Amino acid sequence: MxxxxxxxxxxxxxxxxxxxxxxxxxxxxxxxxxxxxxxxxxxxxxxxxxxxxxxxxxxxxxxxxxxxxxxxxxxxWPHNPLLSADPHEKAVARFWSKFGDDKRPTIVGILIKVGEEQEKAIQDSLEVLKILEEHGLGEKEFFGGETIGLADMALGWMAYWMCMMEEAAGVKLFEEHKFPRLFKWTRNFKEFPIIKENLPDRNELLAYYKSLRKMID
Ligand SMILES: N[C@@H](CCC(=O)N[C@@H](CS)C(=O)NCC(=O)O)C(=O)O
Incomplete structure (x- = not known):
C-alpha cells in the first residue's frame, strides 16, 4: 500500500x-x-x-x-481487531493503555534519575508493577483477553525495554517471583510471532541506555 x-x-x-x-x-x-x-x-x-x-x-x-x-x-482497517467489540472490554483496554502511558515517566526515572530521586522512582515503579499484577491481567493471558490487542501493544515497552533500562541503571525490580502474572505476560508477549519478529536489537538498545546512564552518573 x-x-x-x-x-x-x-x-x-x-x-x-x-x-x-x-x-x-x-x-x-x-x-x-x-x-x-x-x-x-x-x-x-x-x-x-x-x-x-x-x-x-x-x-x-x-x-x-x-x-x-x-x-x-x-x-x-477493522479486520484482525486490536480491540474487543464489547464496549466495556474496549474501555478496560484503553484504561490500561492510558495507565501505562501515564506511569511510563515513573519507570523511566529508574534510568535517568540518581540518588534519592532514583530511589523514589524505584519505589514508585514497584507500586506500578504491583497494580498491574493485581488488577491488570486477572486470569487473562493478554491485557487484550485471549489474544494480543491494543493494551498489550501500548504496554509492550514494559515487556522488552524496561529490563534494559533496569540493567543499564544497575537495578532489578521486575522479578518473576514478585510479579508472576506480569512476568508470564511478558513471555507470552515476546513469543507472539508478530512481536518476536519485530523488536529492536537488544544489544543496541542496551548500549544506548548505558551511554545515557553514563552521562547522568
Ligand atoms: N506521546 C508520544 C511520545 C512519542 C515520543 O516521545 N517520541 C520520541 C521518540 S521515543 C521523540 O520523537 N522524541 C523527539 C523529541 O521529543 O524531540 C506518542 O505516544 O507518540
Missing part, C-alpha cells in the same frame, strides 16, 4: 507499537527512519505540534501520537 508511510526511529517503543499494529493488520507501509538530532522537514511538517515520532501518513494525511495512531489503524 504505497499511500501508507510511517516516520519512526529505531529504538522507540512508541514507534514499535504502531509497527506491531500495522503488521497485525497485514498492512504494507513504507518506513522512514528519522534522525531525531536532525529532524526532517517532513517530520516537522507532519507533526508541527510535538515534532515527535511516530507519525503515520495515510493518503498524504498525517496522524500523530502513537495511541491516536493505534485507534486510527483500528477504525480504518
Amino acid at each position: 504505497g499511500d501508507l508511510k510511517l516516520h519512526g526511529t529505531a529504538s522507540s517503543p512508541f514507534v514499535y507499537r504502531v509497527i506491531w499494529a500495522l503488521k497485525l493488520k497485514g498492512l504494507d507501509y513504507e518506513y522512514v527512519e528519522e534522525d531525531l538530532s536532525n529532524k526532517s522537514d517532513l517530520l516537522l511538517k507532519y507533526n508541527p505540534v510535538y515534532k515527535r515520532v511516530p507519525v503515520l501518513i495515510h493518503g498524504g494525511k498525517p496522524v500523530a501520537e502513537s495511541s491516536v495512531i493505534l485507534e486510527y489503524i483500528e477504525e480504518t
Whole structure:
C-alpha cells in the first residue's frame, strides 16, 4: 500500500507499537527512519505540534501520537481487531493503555534519575508493577483477553525495554517471583510471532541506555 508511510526511529517503543499494529493488520507501509538530532522537514511538517515520532501518513494525511495512531489503524482497517467489540472490554483496554502511558515517566526515572530521586522512582515503579499484577491481567493471558490487542501493544515497552533500562541503571525490580502474572505476560508477549519478529536489537538498545546512564552518573 504505497499511500501508507510511517516516520519512526529505531529504538522507540512508541514507534514499535504502531509497527506491531500495522503488521497485525497485514498492512504494507513504507518506513522512514528519522534522525531525531536532525529532524526532517517532513517530520516537522507532519507533526508541527510535538515534532515527535511516530507519525503515520495515510493518503498524504498525517496522524500523530502513537495511541491516536493505534485507534486510527483500528477504525480504518477493522479486520484482525486490536480491540474487543464489547464496549466495556474496549474501555478496560484503553484504561490500561492510558495507565501505562501515564506511569511510563515513573519507570523511566529508574534510568535517568540518581540518588534519592532514583530511589523514589524505584519505589514508585514497584507500586506500578504491583497494580498491574493485581488488577491488570486477572486470569487473562493478554491485557487484550485471549489474544494480543491494543493494551498489550501500548504496554509492550514494559515487556522488552524496561529490563534494559533496569540493567543499564544497575537495578532489578521486575522479578518473576514478585510479579508472576506480569512476568508470564511478558513471555507470552515476546513469543507472539508478530512481536518476536519485530523488536529492536537488544544489544543496541542496551548500549544506548548505558551511554545515557553514563552521562547522568
Ligand atoms: N506521546 C508520544 C511520545 C512519542 C515520543 O516521545 N517520541 C520520541 C521518540 S521515543 C521523540 O520523537 N522524541 C523527539 C523529541 O521529543 O524531540 C506518542 O505516544 O507518540
